[in-house]
Amino acid sequence: MLEVADLSVTFRRYSGLFRQVEHACLTGVSFRLRPGEVLAVIGASGAGKSILAHAILGLLPANAVLRGRVRLAGRATLLPQSTAHLDPLASAGRQIGRAADRAGRRRAV
Known part of the structure; x- marks a missing residue:
């Protein structure tokens, strides 16, 4: 089972020498998949499909800020x-x- 609840991903970047700002990439994504179900994620280039997959698999870079909840019972493949x-x-x-x-x-x- 995979459950994603109110998932948001932002990236911290520097604005100037010391000030950090967060840029939103995904906001408010929620869905639930039960065993045997399939979800297709489609969208334009840059829409956040890969960011969503990386967030689910825990493969976001160090400057990413993940909010919300991802619960994965079992295995997932990208x-x-x-x-x-x-x-x-x-x-x-x-x-x-x-x-x-x-x-x-x-x-x-």
């Missing part, structure tokens, strides 16, 4: 929309390890 996201010279384990490092969640791969 299939990139393009093979351009993959490095043909690196093993799958190495690529997963890089993603985990960027998200600050290094685990045995």
